[in-house]
Amino acid sequence: MTQPLAVDVIVLGMGPGGEVAAARLLAAGKRVAVVERELIGGECAYWACIPSKTLLRPPEAKSEATRAAGVATPRLDWPQVAAYRDWMTRHLDDRAQVRSYQQKGALVVRGSQPRRAARLAELGLADLGAYLRARHVAQGWSVRRMRAELGVSRRWLVGELARLRLRS
């Protein structure tokens, strides 16, 4: 069963800002919990800097070619461009980032509400699913008791249990 583990700092939001903060804190030997509601890497890695530059470069190269003497105009291949964008944005999959932070000793918490996420981090819950499973199966905790421990709404907790295919 997951043991409570205090952390020094909870980094809420793991975009470029959060990533720099977490990296520096971990390098300084602090116990860090990182909390992210979507994907570790934030806007830049998945929806902004990386995909925009990946999509802008091919037409830019084509345009340059049309302005150079003796160069054939390249053809834009949209499926290839889109596939490269998807590869550059990791197919919206941050499992490698999660693993990497865990290997560096950080707790990784998926969460959106600062209060709930902070509570999970305080409890040392790198994996909410495993936690709920362990509590529920090993101790037969009731929804009421889990709610009290986590400080979450009944609706949210029942939703999580349903997602994990556990009965409340």
Ligand SMILES: Cc1cc2nc3c(=O)[nH]c(=O)nc-3n(C[C@H](O)[C@H](O)[C@H](O)COP(=O)(O)OP(=O)(O)OC[C@H]3O[C@@H](n4cnc5c(N)ncnc54)[C@H](O)[C@@H]3O)c2cc1C
């Ligand atoms: C189209 C576009 C192109 C861009 N191109 C560039 C570029 O080329 N170069 C450049 O330097 N900048 C670029 N930017 C800007 C860049 O994306 C942002 O400056 C950068 O992402 C900001 O980083 P951040 O960490 O502050 O925020 P974000 O990247 O937004 O990260 C914040 C993270 O916090 C999470 N979060 C928020 N609230 C909570 C909560 N309550 N609980 C848990 N998690 C939470 C979010 O899910 C998100 O992952 C571009 C922006 C756009 C829109």
